[in-house]
Amino acid sequence: MHHKTIAELAACLRRGEFTSTDLTRRYLARIECLDPHLNSYISVDPEGALAAAGRADVRLGRGEGGPLTGIPIAHKDIFCTQGIKTSCGSRMLDSFIAPYNATVVERLEQAGALVLGKTNMDEFAMGSSNETSFYGPVRNPWDVRRVPGGSSGGSAAAVAARLCAAATGTDTGGSIRQPASFCGVTGIKPTYGRVSRYGMIAYGSSLDQGGVIARTAEDCALILQAMAGFDPRDSTSVERPVPDYSAGLDTDIVGLCIGVPEEWLGTGLDPGVSAVVTAALTRFEAMGARVEQIRLPHSPLCVAGYYVIAMSEASSNLARYDGVRFGHRCRDPADLTDLYRRSRAEGFGTEVKRRIMIGTYALSAGYYDAYYLKAQKIRRLIADDFRRAFEQVDVIMGPVAPTPAFPLGAKIDDPVRMYLGDIYTLSLNLAGLPGMSIPAGFSADLPVGLQLIGDYWDETRLLAIAHQWQQTTDWHRTAPDFEP
């Protein structure tokens, strides 16, 4: 049951083969049994999930409901859920029960999906390995001594280990794509502005975007369909109709022109990953596509540009965590300054504090031009590179990360080394483009994802390419041998 995709589950539920309650119980049992070894969930809500499953079953019994009715999913713990704790992976919000639902949560609930719980994540989405969470690291179900990737590590691990049918994630610098790649699952980060950020706890506001991690492109299309669309509560949300993603999946890719950035195939790329990517491109050619080399000359600057912008915005976004209206408050503050300083020092982990400090520094008097403004200019150059590339090709492909999942603890003490691992994913966030990671092979028994980058609003095409790929390959069907 838990190996079925959402599309398959929906069909079974409609046919009455099993009920949503059966399915939910199965997932809850698996979570209870397996998650202690993975730590992919921060909160599980059996009562709420089963109650929702019951309601879904009533609707299904009446022949009502849509493609997501009764489907158990999980939300990255960055989305506010009324009544269930939303911690953002941080001690700062360990006691925070949101008094409202994020728009994404509302929409998926309206679409009939039910929530099993909240998945683990790097603290405040700051990380690429899910090792910075207050609730402990998440382990990769393919090899529990390794990281699942981050910051949506919990979501990716849970999907890979079949602890939910799909999970929402967020991607600011690769946080959906990279964990999807490390865990052998499918993830999509839509165009900036496609999915509402209301209720999605902010990290880097001009970069953050909500998306989904599931096992197939078809499933991603179903979830994204419900999530996407204009939200009047979000000024950066775009008033643009949402196409029928599922209807577009069968678009044939013969004649597709694929661009591969020459800057991305150089040194620093693990040979195993390189081999998977090359083989994938060959396969696409066999499917009728054309592969061309393109240039993204400014992409090496993406790490510096991204981190300045993200950290600057984050330093301001996290100023609201001060122990006054919600969240962690230190004991017996001596005065106001002490309240702030200690509540924040105790509430935030080391990586978060580092980024707040860099961001504060970058925006401070005398440094704004050299850092923030300069980074915005780099951003323009990178966006222009992509614009030019898309005049030449239909889609861009390449690696997601330089290596497969690395061991726990390998990079956590070396922030710069950790940041450099994001080199292939960051550019896209700076430009606001949509991207996916799809399972494309293995390197030393660890999953390797292929990154797809589309032009603005080209989610339909990306999903179609991924879907076609998944019709002729089996990587996405492989499950980790994880039954301790």
Next chain:
Amino acid sequence: MLLDRTDVEKIAQLARLAVSDPEKEGYAVDLSKILDLVEQMNGVNTDRVTPLAHPLDMVQRLRPDEPTEPDQRDLFQRIAPAIKEGLYLVPKVIE
């Protein structure tokens, strides 16, 4: 670009983060390394480049002036650390 303990203290105060003495060294080193990475940006001349603040070429939408939010004080204050008579309590603010 090298940051020292004093720089860390100043930044920490601006950001309202308590940093203990032993931690200051560690942060100074980490932050300096990150700033070195960021220096890479200076490898390219951007004098004629317009900053891109937002990936979208959009303008701000305007909302009609209607009060739509009801009083939910109880709901919001349920999660507050310290409340008295409906007010959020903080250590005395001296002006």
Next chain:
Amino acid sequence: MQWETVIGLEIHTQLATKSKIFSGAPTDFGAVPNTRACAVDLGLPGVLPVLNEEAVTLAVRFGKAIEAEIAERSIFARKNYFYPDLPKGYQISQYELPVVGKGRVRILLDDGAIKEIGVTRAHLEEDAGKSLHEDFHGLTGIDLNRAGTPLLEIVSEPDMRSPEEAVAYARKIHRIVRWIGVSDGNMQEGSFRVDANVSVRPQGEAKLGTRTEIKNINSFRFLERAIRFEVERQIDVIEGGGQVVQETRLYDADQGETRSMRTKEEANDYRYFPDPDLLPLVIDADFIERATQVMPELPDARRRRFRDQYGLSDYDADLLTLSRELGDYYERVAQDTGDPKLAANWVNGELAAALNKAGLEIGASPVSAPMLAGLIKRIQDRTISGKLAKQVFEAIWNGEGDADAVIAARGLKQITDAGAIEAVIEDILATNPAQVEQYRGGKEKVFGFFVGQVMQATKGKANPQQVNALLKEKLRA
């Protein structure tokens, strides 16, 4: 040493919108603490700002009223600092590109001259909450109802050279914002706040002296006093060999002095940067057109019109255009009665005195414009004398009804029947032969005695002009 004072004013005025600038919470004043602060105002995790159209409209209207440029494209920026009444840890404001650019305002100086004061800019921002320092066992209570209320920050050029000029400017801005409905400008409720930047320099010196910023000024009177005090203080410091420290000072109305605010360890570095949750505000000609379509006639234009159209004196015109409501009221009375001068006398005379005494604004006047016009018409048609009209006015003010009702109830109808008046006069002359002798003997002052007697006998109702004429006639004989 001759000193020159240089003053610039920063005025924060709350905009008269129904909801907040970035959220849909209501903006009504005086509500129970924290019942007007929604999730967005509280800065809860995940919330986002959406801009209130009316706030922009009002800002544009103000900009047009001060002949300023309206920015086609303006940006919202975050001003970052920590304070308990600032929930997000930053205030959404505007920094490099404000919505309103350079403008100007004309003030009337005491000697009748007109001076132009420049406005550097005006921008939109959100207000913070309030700290209540009542003793909660050594703690402070925070009320966030006000957080998110739209503000327009109006920054003047340092063009003022005296406390009087500063007050005139502040009053002018106050009048304008109330006039065009941009703000209710209530200084007591905090919807109109004035901060003064004050410096001194030797007469003739081009370079500006070090300036201090004075806050906590709650009235125009205090504004004048605060500036005056600060100027003296600065001169004292400099003449005593010291240097003025650039700082923020609070005005203490009780002591009549400015005091240095407890200085923070480091100057605030606000780390302004464009708010990534908001996009550039673009205002086109259509928007400006719609925003200003409903602009009422502005004070200066109205003042000129009252002088020209109604033949009023500068003094009268000035008083009648102090507020839009007062001018509207006056015009109604002037048009109803057809006698603008008489109307002006009454509005600026009896009515103004009664309003002042009762501490009321024109909007709360118990004597409405039609009622006052009604009273004046009874003077015009000689039903009552001007003198008695004052009594009637008082009666109307006290709620005894309109002019006709009062005149009837109190039997105040003027006696204009010549025969009746003659009869009374004859009676008085007959009973006061000694005074008649005196008058006819040349003592002209006695005339007043007779007038008084006639008025007494007729309970003031005899038409004075007729009394005078008939008395003169009778006494001649």
